Amino acid sequence: MGASDPRRAPPPPARRRAAVYDPVRDRIVVVGGKGVLFQEVWSLSLGDSLAWSHLSTAGTAPPPRHRHTAVYDSRRDRVIVFGGTTERSQANDVWALTLANPPSWSRLRPEGDVPGGGEGHAAVFDSTADRMMVLEGTSHRSPEFSDLWALELGDEPKWSRLEAVGVAPQRRAWHSAILDPDRRRVVLFGGVDESESKLHRVRLWDTWELSLSETAPEWTEITPVVPPPYALSSQVSVYDSSAQNAVLFGGKYSTPQGARGITNLLWTVSVGGTPSCMQLLPSGSPPAGRAGHSAVLDPIGGRMIRVRRTERQTAWGSLDDHAAGARVGSSATRRRLAEPPLGGTWQSMIRSAGGC
Secondary structure: OEEEEOOOOOOOEEEEEEEEEEEEEEEEEOOEOOOOOOOOEEEOOOOOEEEEEEEEEEOOOOOOOOOOOOOOOOOOOOEEEEEEOOOOOEEEOEEEEEOOOOEEEEEEEEEEOOOOOOOOOOEEEEEEEEEEEEOEOOOOHHHHHHHHHEEEOOOOEEEEEEOOOOOOOOOOOEEEEEEOOOOOOOEEEEEEOOOOOHHOOOOEEEEEEEEOOOOEEEEEEEOOOOOOOOOEEOOOOEEOOOHHHHEEEOOEEOOOOOOOOEEEHHHHHEEEOOEEEEEOOEOOOOOOOOOOOOEEEOOOOOEEEEEOOOOOOEEEEEEHHHHHHHHHHHHHHOOOOOOOOOEEEEEEEEEEOOOO
């Protein structure tokens, strides 16, 4: 199927999809999710004319799954997909989707100490070391899944368990993470404590960095000058390199007073200087609170694009203060917590009939 009117033909509803930004073609590629066949791959073009397209793929597609992770392998122009939950079990297989025309699936069979199947993990692509990094997560059958893993993506892919030094964070799942390439580190946010039994799990709102030293990676806790007001899990995060900020949206929250729910708040955590947490209040109509959704950074448009889990609406928050001023002038609303937050505006990009 080629490109079509996005208002009439969005992808079918699904939860726990994975999405990546394709910089070669300036589009979002969405794969998998609960409620649809994994063979369905969709793209959203981000040029002058927004359009959803169903991508027809060659090769044998992976089994249907959700709660997986995906990264864009910039060296080989492909999407790497790992893990998640299938109809039968938690998976630990690895698949590659080349994006050259026609897109084609192939299974990777890495050597080395393979992690067990799991979900609730975070993943980033470390282009300098040519590897996909998998951080933490949860597994019904493999406790070691919550360790740090690296998938080397050379001619002969290979898994290895990373032995980090320093005081490690609590075991967790349903957290988010970003790669800070300028400082050669991964920054991890929140999640659900996996060190306790299921009856006593609590949400976390701590922030950690994992330095990517050539000798041994090292864990260090980051303590923002202004801490966040609540614990958070199942949120999304992207890295805005121009502003040196991690931008987080949505998720499930809980407060020390016992309040809990699903939020639609937007936050930044500065990672370029003194760490601080800032709430953003973009103008426009914000999307409803969501957890388990996907988001990518559109570096050309200077915006965070969030793909709703039902795929019936996509919204953005501008990450460029000047662009926000051009759109909304002096009406941009902002809340000062430590430093002036980024400007921005929410805008519905795609909407189909019906709610979610």
